[in-house]
Amino acid sequence: MATKTFTEQELNDIYAFAVQLGKDAGKLLLEAARLRWNGENTPEAVEKDSSVDIVTKTDEVDVELFIKTSINQKFPDHAFVGEESYSKGAFRDYLISDSTPTWCVDPLDGTVNYTHLFPMFCVSIAFLVGGKPVIGVINAPFLNQLFTACGGRGAWLNETQRLPLIRNPIPPMPTNAPAGCVFSCEWGKDRKDTPGGNLHRKVESFLNMAAEVGGRAGKGGMVHGIRSLGSATMDLAYTAMGAFDIWWEGGCWEWDVAAGIAILQEAGGLITTANPPENPSTAQIEDVGLGSRLYLAIRPAGSSSTESGRQGQERTVREVWRRVRALDYNRPGA
């Protein structure tokens, strides 16, 4: 089946709808959070950790249902893939088709943050055409930060500040990257203490990125800082903003990253696979597979006197690949 195409006007309308949907969904999330901290949302539920998880689950299901219903009413021929609906499904295959315009939604990214009321939680809404994220909306309501983008229309913070934030000029990647870079990464949920398991591979990679230049048998990256927010979606949003230079992660899912990828790419960022190829110095740097669960993003970069922005990004990708271990995540159908 051929990929459906959209006129510029049709895309404008879908974009405006998506932004409003993100605002409304964010408001719902914040209202639910406020009920919790005012003790009005079943106060006994905050006494036990398991009960907190139940409260959160209800909030997620409610918000996803609101988003899904709104989309179905407005665009009955579009497909919908949501974190909550997907989790109820019987299998874990990648479901996004190239031929059907598809909405890919996480009603609540940063669930642990939301449970604890750490402000780094958000709703993530992406619209995909031909299997590629074209529109992205991320709303972090407790931070009053709304990130939006649509192909060819720029990426924006709160609809007024174009991304990346520093853009007169956009800084090139540091000449000695990853030194000088803020490196964003997550510990994730796989905590098995197995030698060679994902937890140990991650920690070894983090340590390589952190250590002094010359340390770690030449792998020391001496990054400017290491940040872990507990939300893949917010990590990507801040990479698009230019606040993070590098985001490296394995294990999350397409609804965690689809909106972020749309925003990052529209801002001028690059995203490819987290796992180093056989020859990091020469391998082709390809766009990431949306459902691959392995992501390496580089912020928008300007040119310097010696290289283009893209060249600086690719140089940085190779320097990260030299320092990280391949992670063990995979995905049927992606």
Next chain:
Amino acid sequence: MATKTFTEQELNDIYAFAVQLGKDAGKLLLEAARLRWNGENTPEAVEKDSSVDIVTKTDEVDVELFIKTSINQKFPDHAFVGEESYSKGAFRDYLISDSTPTWCVDPLDGTVNYTHLFPMFCVSIAFLVGGKPVIGVINAPFLNQLFTACGGRGAWLNETQRLPLIRNPIPPMPTNAPAGCVFSCEWGKDRKDTPGGNLHRKVESFLNMAAEVGGRAGKGGMVHGIRSLGSATMDLAYTAMGAFDIWWEGGCWEWDVAAGIAILQEAGGLITTANPPENPSTAQIEDVGLGSRLYLAIRPAGSSSTESGRQGQERTVREVWRRVRALDYNRPGA
């Protein structure tokens, strides 16, 4: 010399002055940041990393000078210890006296974040009486989050929401803490790849906290999440808020933590030393030394049917001590 005491009315006035000062200083920081992202703050300075650092240094010096001058005019007999002024001094001794009312100020905590425009930066203003933080003001202007506290007057977010946020009731510490806890920590600036050095001690501690229960030879803590924001001050503010359950850190200074300690303690949190004593199970849990550079903070906790909030906090302190390595930081005079 005897410690000077203040009447409630005098403290009210100093508190109101400190809050306004924090608001004004935060505005200055955000204006300087906006100039940068609008390309109006010496655009050539964003091209090279070293130049960015120069810009940041100017911003820090300006904001500290503003704060110091405002305090000197209003309270000429109060002492002032600021990050910038201190760094220019000849030695690294702890300078806060028990006998003189003292302001302890970091004009910009999260310098790397500020340089990269990641929103987790703030101004931190503390007022100390008898060497103890009594008033704390933390303003993160890019997040629109202002944290304030004064002894006996409660701790507040944006002057309207009392801390901790969840308080009807305040949740007790999880029965299996550190499991169920959000653990906040920082990689810091000491990146020497020395076996037994601070970097390796930190990573080993982080890994113990992260790993599954039963892993790491019984030290696995299976925390709910690990967060690194790149700002000790914001870490403490979020611990006071209840968003982080545990903050463990070594290497920062009194101006990084003084305001945060005032806010955390007024909210009901506990703060002691990061370094485990000889017998973690039975050692007395003492209040932290402000200038000790070694900090372990636990969020405000409510009582359960089996223990008081304080008992739950102390139990959590001991469980953290069991899993972390002693860090190698010290301080003359503290």
